[in-house]
Amino acid sequence: MKFSKRFFRSYTLLAILLVGAVLLLRAGYDRFQKSFYPLRYTEYVEKYAQEYHLEPALVYAVIRSESNFDADARSRSGACGLMQLMPDTFDWLQESQKDTYSEEDLFRPEVNIRYGCRYLSMMAERYGSLRTALCAYNAGSGTVDGWLKDSRYSADGKNLKRIPYEETQNYADSVLQSYDKYKKLYQL
Known part of the structure; x- marks a missing residue:
């Protein structure tokens, strides 16, 4: 029981971090592209x-x-x-x-x-x-x-x-x- 809760929390946290990283990369990429298309x-x-x-x-x-x-x-x-x-x-x-x-x-x-x-x-x-x-x-x-x-x-x-x-x-x-x-x- 403890193992599955900890496992679930870890994967939830990992998923949130991945989504956050993707959003940050996307925002950075748009800003990067806009520097070439001002x-x-x-x-x-x-x-x-x-x-x-x-x-x-x-x-x-x-x-x-x-x-x-x-x-x-x-x-x-x-x-x-x-x-x-x-x-x-x-x-x-x-x-x-x-x-x-x-x-x-x-x-x-x-x-x-x-x-x-x-x-x-x-x-x-x-x-x-x-x-x-x-x-x-x-x-x-x-x-x-x-x-x-x-x-x-x-x-x-x-x-x-x-x-x-x-x-x-x-x-x-x-x-x-x-x-x-x-x-x-x-x-x-």
């Missing part, structure tokens, strides 16, 4: 994602893939800031807004996120497919329009069945993977 510039991301009808998780994913949240990032090709906008694209986007920002303003988080969201929204609306919109964001809409007209890359002229640029393929895959991760980690 939420930064939240005020601007939420404001401009809403204004341009984008999911915040997508904007965070683009920023993570483009600059890894480095507001001072500049690519070899000249793309600038958090969402890596090209100065010519930035100038084109400003024309309809009647804004007069300089290229240096691309390194200001609010300006970069505002115009990056605007451009991403335009690409999403234009192409209807998130994957195709991301390809246009990365490679340019003229390039993607050419791919869509080419039967090697598109069967229907609307969706890409194959992306000929490896960099653009990797970019779209990276953003979509990060997008899913942000939605799961933060319920965005």
Whole structure:
């Protein structure tokens, strides 16, 4: 009788400790993952994602893939800031807004996120497919329009069945993977 009570208590305590350890590991793992998928510039991301009808998780994913949240990032090709906008694209986007920002303003988080969201929204609306919109964001809409007209890359002229640029393929895959991760980690 004493043996079975002691045995039962020991296993109950062990079970409680195991459940506690699993919960602690899970919480630690989530915190660890969130360190690789941070939420930064939240005020601007939420404001401009809403204004341009984008999911915040997508904007965070683009920023993570483009600059890894480095507001001072500049690519070899000249793309600038958090969402890596090209100065010519930035100038084109400003024309309809009647804004007069300089290229240096691309390194200001609010300006970069505002115009990056605007451009991403335009690409999403234009192409209807998130994957195709991301390809246009990365490679340019003229390039993607050419791919869509080419039967090697598109069967229907609307969706890409194959992306000929490896960099653009990797970019779209990276953003979509990060997008899913942000939605799961933060319920965005």
